[in-house]
Amino acid sequence: MEAAKVLSHSKTAPFGFSIVSNKVSLRPFNKHFRADVLANRPKSISFQFNCTHGNPFSSVPKPARKRADLLPPLSCSISSNASTESQNPVLEFFRSLSLDSIKATLLQLTPIKVVKWSGLLCIIIAATKWTMNMLFSPFFWMYFSWTWLFWPWLVAIALAVYGLYCFQRHLLGEANIFEQLTIVTSVFTWLTLVPPGHFNGYLEGWPFVFFFVYHYFFFFNVSIRKRLYGDFYARPHDPKWDINVPTMSRLLFSAGVMVGHWLAAFEGPELHLIPGGWSNLGIWALIITTLLMQYNATLYLAKYSENVVEPSAVVQFGPYRWVRHPIYSSTMLLFVTYCIALRAPLSLLFIVAVCLLYYKQKAEMEEALMVETFGQSYTDYASKVKFKLIPFVY
Template sequence: MPTAPKTSFTWVFWPYILAVALAVFGVYSFYRHSQNQSSVLQQLAIVTSTITWLTLVPPAHFNGFLEGWPIALFFVYHYFFFFESSVRKRLYGDLYPRAHDAKWDVKLPRVFQFAFFGLVLVGHFLAAYEGPELHLILGGWANLGTWALVMMTLFMRYHSVLYLAKYSEKVVVPTAVVQFGPYRWVRHPIYASTMLLFALHCITLRAPLSLGFIVAVCVWYYGRKAELEEELLLESFGERYKEYMAKVRYRLIPLLY
């Protein structure tokens, strides 16, 4: 007689309390950071709370336990998002932005920002729902391809931030048209690498429908943000940036967009 599958309800109780508490502290830390008053611990809490709700909470919610890729991606996400912060830390000794011309702070309206974050979170939950327990698959030749994609994502992010920092003042103000490294493939490789990271989450969970959803959300948000940045770059660099646009035709996805 077959035995019924075991279900762990542990996550329903104490881990959710911890996750919610971490989220509340993350929101408070973000407020402090917006006032340039956050400590190093609070700056780390902003990143960790966000990544926890993207990589750990969704699969644990649908499975009742955690193993395999979600745990690995928890650390991959941290490593990924720390690249840009590490540049500020190395240059200035802290993670606060420096005084600069506000025109370079290209941001979409708050409603778009909140919608993007909410949709990305929904996409991560959809991926965990679409592929429950498949993230437990460990080893095998298929995972070699996944790890290669992880390395490519980290490599792209690292070199995008590195080249941008070399040709920027105070990290955020470009002083030249960057045309090296990943900027030879797409015009906005930092955005493209973030989209690739989110896509990686869906790929590890074997969730193709959620993959399409995440990519569409990123193209919608980052595509619009890239348009605004390019208007500013054209205003600042003129023909040099036009030549670059003619040379590198794609914003986010080589051969597609």
């Protein structure tokens, strides 16, 4: 069948339908107009009508169809050839680089800037030269390998320096929880790990055990706060209950405890010579006794106290039935257990003497405050429980 052309009216240019077989194409009659449209429009749109019901101009009668079936399906495809090129800053810099821009930059330099940049360039060159000479020197690598023999000292010293920094922030009231934990960890490292590591050249056995036991022991009061209040923070309280001995006494006590631990590491045998097995059962019993004594003493005191540190009554239960200051006694027992574990009897006697001198002074100040607060009630308790720190001894 020949193609039939039907004119269609438009405001811009006439368009025509070219119907060949079952396909209908829409195109302008004017070729110049078509070329102009294709050159100017950014997108190309093509429409295709698929006439599945045959040629509408055919004389062959077709069966009647619904009105909706007379509309052929429309398919539309849109394509765009527009693309953007990514700009490279390096290429842009070299493109903008010219002799005039270099001259303008040089004219803006002042003598001070010249001296500054020249000095910086000299430092960079000297540092690069020194680094390269050091890296290619065999003696450097030989000396560097020796430092691995002393790396625990480097770690311990770095931890101590950072611990002192955190302690300074703690005195100012600015230390967070991590910094407070760092203070405790640095102290316990220099008490339990560094001395035996220095005198033995290695670490094994009891020093590691007591490193963790010390942490657990001195964090009991924090766990009591968590149990009573639901958090770890101390509550405001009357400052009169902060029993503070003179600063010199505290410094001497701290130094004495440190010296006692170093003496124990020096006095005791080498770590691999300390027997194990059932012979250490008594030491484990002392550790458990110390932990239970500290925990129960703190817990009973907290139950009869406001804000944990302000006693509201005279506590006469738990460890307070045997000694009047079980918290101090448990601390002293912990140090004694450490000396027993390292087989250092002379160091044990030294630490006991240091603790007795310090805690005796602190206990007297505390008992005077208790008598002032509770009067006859505490006097009766003191007459009933005669021992301050050591049951049946003192």
